[in-house]
Amino acid sequence: MQFTQADYDFMAKAIALAKQGFKTTTPNPNVGCVIVKEGEIVGQGFHIQAGGPHAEVFALREAADRARGATAYVTLEPCSHYGRTPPCAKGLIDAGVSKVICAMVDPNPEVAGNGLKMLQQAGIETASGLLEQEARALNKGFLKRMEHGVPYVIAKLAASLDGKTALQNGKSKWITGPDARKDVQAFRAKSCAILSGADTVLTDDARLNVRIEELSDVPKGLECGDVRQPVRVIIDTQNRLSPALALFQSQSRVIILRSELDNQHNWPHFVEQVCLPTVKNKLDLKAVLQFLASRDINLVWLEAGATLCGAMHEQGLIDEYIVYFAPKIIGEGGKGLFQSSILTEMNQIQELQLTDCTQVGNDIRISAIKK
Numbered sequence: 001m002q003f004t005q006a007d008y009d010f011m012a013k014a015i016a017l018a019k020q021g022f023k024t025t026t027p028n029p030n031v032g033c034v035i036v037k038e039g040e041i042v043g044q045g046f047h048i049q050a051g052g053p054h055a056e057v058f059a060l061r062e063a064a065d066r067a068r069g070a071t072a073y074v075t076l077e078p079c080s081h082y083g084r085t086p087p088c089a090k091g092l093i094d095a096g097v098s099k100v101i102c103a104m105v106d107p108n109p110e111v112a113g114n115g116l117k118m119l120q121q122a123g124i125e126t127a128s129g130l131l132e133q134e135a136r137a138l139n140k141g142f143l144k145r146m147e148h149g150v151p152y153v154i155a156k157l158a159a160s161l162d163g164k165t166a167l168q169n170g171k172s173k174w175i176t177g178p179d180a181r182k183d184v185q186a187f188r189a190k191s192c193a194i195l196s197g198a199d200t201v202l203t204d205d206a207r208l209n210v211r212i213e214e215l216s217d218v219p220k221g222l223e224c225g226d227v228r229q230p231v232r233v234i235i236d237t238q239n240r241l242s243p244a245l246a247l248f249q250s251q252s253r254v255i256i257l258r259s260e261l262d263n264q265h266n267w268p269h270f271v272e273q274v275c276l277p278t279v280k281n282k283l284d285l286k287a288v289l290q291f292l293a294s295r296d297i298n299l300v301w302l303e304a305g306a307t308l309c310g311a312m313h314e315q316g317l318i319d320e321y322i323v324y325f326a327p328k329i330i331g332e333g334g335k336g337l338f339q340s341s342i343l344t345e346m347n348q349i350q351e352l353q354l355t356d357c358t359q360v361g362n363d364i365r366i367s368a369i370k371k
């Protein structure tokens with residue numbers, strides 16, 4: 001199908017709508033829908049929360065009778081199965097739309113082309129592939145889990161201009177400024193899980209939660225309480241954590257990954273201990289990601305020290321790096337970003353592709369992905 005400029009514009013609107021669900025939809029994908037009749041938007045919507053109406057339902061409700069004979073622009077193929085909600089493909093059929101254009105086919109095996117097939121069998125014209133790359137960017141985590149069986153991992157790092165994360169004595173509060181720290185809250189809120197190690201929790205007495213009062217872009221119609229708290233996932237193979245830490249003073253879920261259960265403490269009800277396989281006396285990090293995928297975790301925000309970040313990097317398990325550089329020089333003896341093997345050849349270096357460079361307050365945020 002030959003797409004028109006109007007098609008591109010309406011799909012771009014649907015993509016913009018889908019972004020409003022970034023902080024609330026997990027484990028579902030972010031989806032936006034626009035219904036157009038005679039060149040005019042008559043209905044629009046986005047998916048807000050798992051178990052709630054999908055984007056198409058909100059758009060059809062707004063369009064009402066005007067949906068008959070209209071074109072629906074959806075960022076992801078309409079679902080075709082009964083889950084927590086009825087299939088959206090059936091809703092579009094019942095509403096009498098004449099054409100459905102989706103940005104991409106849903107990789108979920110329960111859908112995977114079946115939604116388009118259901119629409120076609122009902123006599124509805126369909127097309128896909130419009131702004132597909134932009135649509136894929138909406139759901140990096142969901143797509144990684146569906147296509148590869150592991151979540152998408154973003155490593156958050158903060159350093160001085162000379163690449164140091166802390167003084168020699170371990171003190172690091174604060175390398176970056178308040179604007180950068182607030183920026184981190186938005187990224188945490190978009191994540192399904194925050195992954196860290198016992199060293200970070202013990203050194204900083206870190207809570208690793210989302211400070212929701214610092215979020216400035218909660219979607220219209222939602223309360224701050226609707227924004228999810230990512231599950232905190234802590235690797236603690238030596239059973240050093242205790243319930244007295246700040247991490248455990250809220251009621252938000254915590255999963256502690258261990259090699260052996262800790263039976264010495266009385267853990268709160270929201271804390272789950274999970275034992276996973278080890279490799280050379282350390283948790284198998286690939287098994288960690290596979291476990292998280294089995295729990296419907298799409299996007300992992302890795303906020304840890306040099307040891308865990310270095311191990312994840314060495315094994316190629318980080319998909320994206322977000323680094324905040326502060327205009328400070330720590331100098332000799334400061335702690336580095338990664339603890340990893342010493343390389344001897346330049347061709348051993350993992351090359352990354354720079355995707356963004358933005359000033360955040362007095363700091364610089366650099367984003368890069370694996371090539």
